[in-house]
Amino acid sequence: MSVKILIIDDHQRLANVLYRWALSQGYDAAVAYDAESGLILAQQESPDLILLDVVLPGMDGLEACRRLRMTSAVPIIVISGYDAGIASVVSLRDGADFFLEKPFQLEELGARVHAVIRRANSSPGLAQQQIVYEGNGITIDLARRMIIRKGHRVPLSSREHQLLGLLYRKRGWIVPHEELAEAIWSGRGAAEIQSLRDCIRSLRLKIEPSPRRPSVIVTRRGVGYYFHGADDPEPLTLPAQPIPTTPRK
Numbered sequence: 001m002s003v004k005i006l007i008i009d010d011h012q013r014l015a016n017v018l019y020r021w022a023l024s025q026g027y028d029a030a031v032a033y034d035a036e037s038g039l040i041l042a043q044q045e046s047p048d049l050i051l052l053d054v055v056l057p058g059m060d061g062l063e064a065c066r067r068l069r070m071t072s073a074v075p076i077i078v079i080s081g082y083d084a085g086i087a088s089v090v091s092l093r094d095g096a097d098f099f100l101e102k103p104f105q106l107e108e109l110g111a112r113v114h115a116v117i118r119r120a121n122s123s124p125g126l127a128q129q130q131i132v133y134e135g136n137g138i139t140i141d142l143a144r145r146m147i148i149r150k151g152h153r154v155p156l157s158s159r160e161h162q163l164l165g166l167l168y169r170k171r172g173w174i175v176p177h178e179e180l181a182e183a184i185w186s187g188r189g190a191a192e193i194q195s196l197r198d199c200i201r202s203l204r205l206k207i208e209p210s211p212r213r214p215s216v217i218v219t220r221r222g223v224g225y226y227f228h229g230a231d232d233p234e235p236l237t238l239p240a241q242p243i244p245t246t247p248r249k
Contacts, residue, residue: 002026002027002028003025003027003028003030003049003117004025004029004030004045004046004047004048004049005022005028005029005030005047005049005051005113006024006029006030006031006032006038006041006042006045006047006049006050006051007019007029007030007031007032007033007050007051008033008034008035008037008038008050008051008056008061008064009031009033009034009052009053009079009150010034010050010053010055010056010057010072011053012033012035012111015031015033016031018031018051018109019031021106021109022131023068026111028229030047032047033136034043034056034057034058034059035058035060035063035064036050036058037050038050038064039064039067039068042068042072042074046056046074047074047116048074048117049074049076049077049116050068050075050077051066051074051077051079051184052064052077052079052096053078053079053080054078054079055080057061059078061078061142062078065095065096066095066183068095069095069166069169071101073118074095074147075081075097075117076095076097077097077098077099077100077112077113078096078098078099078100079102079104080102081099081101081102081103090194091140096110097116097248098115098116100112106114108213114243124183127187131222133216133229135241136215137149138150138209138216139207140164140207140216141248142161142164142168142247147206147207148226149206151219154206156203156206157202158197159199160202160203160206162183162184162201162226163180163184163196163199163200164217165208166180166183166187166192167180167214167217167225167226167227168227170224170226170227171228171229171235172226172228172235173224173226173235174220174224174225174226174235175224175225175226176186176223176224177193177223177224177225178193179198179224180196180224181193181195181196181226183194184199200217200225203217204216204217215228216228216229216244220235227237
């Protein structure tokens, strides 16, 4: 089966060059010129890899990357020449597999695409993984959206599943409260933070051997939460994610 690449870039000339390049390399390809159309195509086409620009009309590429990561483990290569130093750090933090700075040679792109696809094929992504945690009589099965606790199945709500999946994908990092609230509840205010806390409390009742002394979903006071497996090292703190602002007219 041929590998399918989805290209999301508002620069139509570059997008078309990448489209023709993908076909010349034996890949199937699809193109979207904005993030919203790209997200729809990603759902319809189930691509094997996404090339995603950062600067897009409407929703930017970083927000699109975060939304893709809430439901998909598809490999993502972010491409951008805009503020590349910041974009590279933020895009990798938000779930991209690689950052490629514009301008780049097609030979370099080809090598990165090949490497990312090979890595994805050699290690199943989140969508294929079932058991992500076992211990203390508890099994977490993200693929089937359930907890198995002492032999009994405990279903996860949609928000609980999203939150747990996001924390698991960013294991090794302390994820700030504001970022989790923005990703799941689309806001950073007091109401969204309280919803986050309520969801964490509900998850702990289902997951933790001792909810008052959590060992799987752990709080770093004043910062955020992190997923902690039995063999995980101490996590690092993610850099603060900028609060979106509306430009003045």
